[in-house]
Amino acid sequence: MHDDEAQNILKGDEELIKSILSGNGERYGDIVERYQTGLYRAVYYYTQNVEDARDLTQDIFIKAYNNLAGFKQGSAFSTWLYRIAVNHCLDWCRKKKPTYVESFSLDNLSSDEDSPEDLFLQQEITSEVQAAVGSLPAIYSTVLILYYFEDFSPQQIADITDIPKRTVETRLFRGRKMLRDKLQPKSSGGEDHDLLSKPGQLAQLR
Amino acid sequence: MTCYRSRDNWHSYVKYSLSEAERDEMASHLAHCPECRSIVAIIQETLESLAKKQVILCPPLDIKINVMKAIDKNRYRETIVSTNPFHLFELKNWGVSMIAAGILLFALNLTTLSPGSENGQMTELHTELGKQITIPFDKMSQVANDALEKIESLRLSK
Numbered sequence A: 001m002h003d004d005e006a007q008n009i010l011k012g013d014e015e016l017i018k019s020i021l022s023g024n025g026e027r028y029g030d031i032v033e034r035y036q037t038g039l040y041r042a043v044y045y046y047t048q049n050v051e052d053a054r055d056l057t058q059d060i061f062i063k064a065y066n067n068l069a070g071f072k073q074g075s076a077f078s079t080w081l082y083r084i085a086v087n088h089c090l091d092w093c094r095k096k097k098p099t100y101v102e103s104f105s106l107d108n109l110s111s112d113e114d115s116p117e118d119l120f121l122q123q124e125i126t127s128e129v130q131a132a133v134g135s136l137p138a139i140y141s142t143v144l145i146l147y148y149f150e151d152f153s154p155q156q157i158a159d160i161t162d163i164p165k166r167t168v169e170t171r172l173f174r175g176r177k178m179l180r181d182k183l184q185p186k187s188s189g190g191e192d193h194d195l196l197s198k199p200g201q202l203a204q205l206r
Numbered sequence B: 001m002t003c004y005r006s007r008d009n010w011h012s013y014v015k016y017s018l019s020e021a022e023r024d025e026m027a028s029h030l031a032h033c034p035e036c037r038s039i040v041a042i043i044q045e046t047l048e049s050l051a052k053k054q055v056i057l058c059p060p061l062d063i064k065i066n067v068m069k070a071i072d073k074n075r076y077r078e079t080i081v082s083t084n085p086f087h088l089f090e091l092k093n094w095g096v097s098m099i100a101a102g103i104l105l106f107a108l109n110l111t112t113l114s115p116g117s118e119n120g121q122m123t124e125l126h127t128e129l130g131k132q133i134t135i136p137f138d139k140m141s142q143v144a145n146d147a148l149e150k151i152e153s154l155r156l157s158k
């Protein structure tokens, strides 16, 4: 069932892209609609703020459109799109050197206008996990985002990031450990704070 | 004690992205290895727990609008001949050749049209226009030649 669904998405994407490449540029709107939620969410992990997330997401879609002729029919469009996205986000991180701690501070939340966007931001910022993921070195956050939030398999992540599958597995192990350390206060037993799993089992994963 | 397989493809295993043979083999290892079992359990729990922690983040409505405004929707439409520089070049060459051929034909026509001219001058029939084009025959081929050379040099200089 799961496979059928994936197969349908693959076929739908392929038809859309064929149509776009034969001159129906307006149909790209369907692609944007299909992928904007996931892509925007993934980008947000890197930027940690809505404005940059929006700008980057737009840039990624435009870049993908302009390079669409380079997409190999028969392969997964999502993998191809996320490849562009991850590269774009990593470039952005290198240039911007984002200050995760600052953007996460509560001061930023008490802005004068309470636009819906700000409300979203507040809601989102409560996600400790999100901030913790964003604060990890990019090579770890990338595999964690793709695996845990965007539901890609290690093989797909390998295709997206151009690193061997073995390395993806290793980074997933290490990245998860780093994430756990960030979320688990060292002082207390941290039973309430362990957001990833029960302490008893964590002890076994050394 | 650490199982030598504790760093195996367990993340792939959890996402069902292995071949059937591989998966079966790993499953049978799991059956008698509590350490690897706990690893799989932790990955699964992390997946579930992170899914719960994930706040639904709606993309701003203007993403699609801005993207569709920014892209060139005709980018993948078949390009018309006149916009192709290669075709343009070919057309120009053709044009030049046609002019050259025209001049040659004109010169030849003049020579054959008035075979009876004695003094080498052509006083063209009765038309006003005809009277104005009085050209010495012996210079005709020279003129045509010059024109051709000029055209040729123009073409080469492009």
Ligand SMILES: [Zn+2]
Residues within 6 Å of the ligand: B003, B004, B005, B006, B029, B033, B035, B036, B037
């Ligand atoms: Zn084992």
